[in-house]
Amino acid sequence: MVIYSSSGEDDELMVEAASAVEQELSPSVHCIPHVVFQVVPLESWKSSLPREQQEWLSKALFVKDWTGRAVLSNELQLWYHPPGPHLIYSQRPSSPDAFFQRPFFLWAPYRIWQYSLKCPSCAHKLTSCGLYKTVRRVLDLDGWYYMGTEYLECRYCTKKVAAWSRSVREQLDFSHQLLFPAELAYRLSCDKKVLSQMKGRTLGNSANRLYSFLVKNHTEEWMSRCMLYLETCGKFQVAGVHLAPTAHPFRMQPVPTSGWLLSTYARETFSRMEELQASVTSIFGSILKTESTKKVIKKLAGVDAGTAQWMSSVGNELGQVLICVVTAGEGYGLQDMAKGLQKRYELARRTPPEVLYVDRDCCRADGDSGAAAALFASWPLLEIRLDIWHFIRRLAAGVTAESHPLYPDFMRRISASIFEWDTEDVSRLQRAKQAEQSRRGTVQSAKEMARHCRRRTRGAQ
Structure with missing residues (x-):
């Protein structure tokens, strides 16, 4: 049991541990050791937790023991939801606190699930030493909520660590790790539901779009709370009666910039590295294509600039990349790539x-199987073919040079004689363009053809 002092009549939230006493229990009994604290008032929560959160949260988290002191409740839970404003008021509310209260999340795996946690420095057992002194503000889809955690201490090396640190969370079961709702940043934090909006990186789905979406949701939620508060106060206005001025509603907390959202999403992506590696290495195909290029390597900057010359990749018939390697020279290191793909x-x-x-x-x-076939020796039935684009370039090289003024037109004619558009796809695109003829006309560009229509070879004849 953790005992906290009561500083004044308000029962402030409060405590910081200075010492702990642990009772050794028999292996058959698994419970939290009985810990008594020499306590001091925890003033830091008053600076990091808004005023409207302090009163209701102190009643939700703490109870009074037989001596009248504030004690952390034994029936802890993850989420605490505020009571909010009353449905009916008999007099004008004295403050807007109840109208702007937000949920609170408490992360205490040692006390709630009785985990045996190890110190990240010396691997000795961690014990609880009260609540962490800082409360986090977490960005949600329609507002903000607040997060607190317990403070853990190693009695061997005297190191203290917050329970929401990654080194502690990774010791939990995977099912319990999923219950942690946010990605922690330096000052602010972001809920995983917000970051999940950026996972499907499709056309138009960007950090700027997410920022606009959050600003709209936050503004609507804040305005609805302001309207409810002002209308509740307005019902008690009586003509000819002078009342004290109504307290102003709280200001809306600004939404972080799109750059902050993007950097937080990148940080959250690193926490899912194993999942991403599993999804990437689960891609297969029956028709593969290998390609080497220098264009991507030219984009390397900083200390990595000039460290590589070629990037080789293997894709499938759906345009998905199976594997990709960066090498110091063309053809160098491709054997390891081929072996990994076959494995x-x-x-x-x-x-x-x-x-x-x-x-x-x-x-x-x-008597030679070819260099490409030799890379994939475990696939003896694999048929090696020259890519059609490189076939066209070899055909053009025997006729003219790239510097010739008619070279682009010559290449288009060759491509048109080899490829043909799917007639069904083209007819569908023409009908779609005719439907919007009054706005844009029926002319279809090459980019529209490539985006909406399939292309195939005409055949040997």
Whole structure:
């Protein structure tokens, strides 16, 4: 049991531990040791927790023991929701506190689930030593909520650590780790529901869009609370009777910038690295294509600039990238990439791919299997073909040079003679353009054709 002092008549929230006494229990009994604190008032909660949160939260978290002192309740829970304003008021509310209260989240795995936690420095057992001195403000979809945690101490190295630190949360079961709702940043924190809005990075889904969405939701929620408070006070206005001026509503807390949202999302992404690696290595295909380029390498900056020359990748028929490596030279290190890709198919018990399109080394000399086929030796039935774009470039190289003024038109003619658009897709696009003829006309650009229509080869003839 943790005992807290009561500073004044308001029963402030309060405590900081100075010493702990632990009772050794038998292995058959699993419960939290009986801990008594030499307490001092915890003034830091008063600076990090808003005024409207302090009164109702002190009643929700603390009870009085037989001596009349404030004691942390034994029936702790994760979420605490405020009582909010009364449904009916018999007199004008003296303050807007009840109209602007927000939920509170308490993270105390040692006290709630009786975990045996280890010190991140010396691996000795951690014990509870009260509540952490700082309360976090967490960004939610329609406002903010507040988060507190317990303080843990190692009696061996005297190191103290907050229970919401990553080194402590990683010791919990995965099901309990999922109950932690936020991604902690330096000053502010962000709820995972907000960050999940950025996981589907589709067209138009950006940090700026999320910022606009949050500003709209926060403003509507704040305005509805202000209207309820002002209308409740306005009902007690009587003509000819002078009353004290109504207290002003609280100001809306500004929404962090889109840059902060993006950086917080990137930090949260690193916490899901194993999940992302599993999703990336779960991609397969029956038709593969390998490609090497320098364009991506040219974008490297800082200390990494100039450390690589080529980037080689393997994709499937759906445009998904199976594997990607950065090398110091073209062709260097591709054997490890090929072995890893073949091992992935083998471990997943997937059927090997049928065709591999390459940009070079597709031809087989007498008695030679070809350089590309040699990389994938465990797939003897794999058919190696030259990519169609590199075939066109080789065909054009025998006729003209890239500096010729008619070279672009010549390449378009060759491409048009090899490829054809799917007639069904083209007819659907034409009908869609005709439906909006009054606004934009029926002319379809090459980008629209490439986005909405499929393309295929005409055949051998």
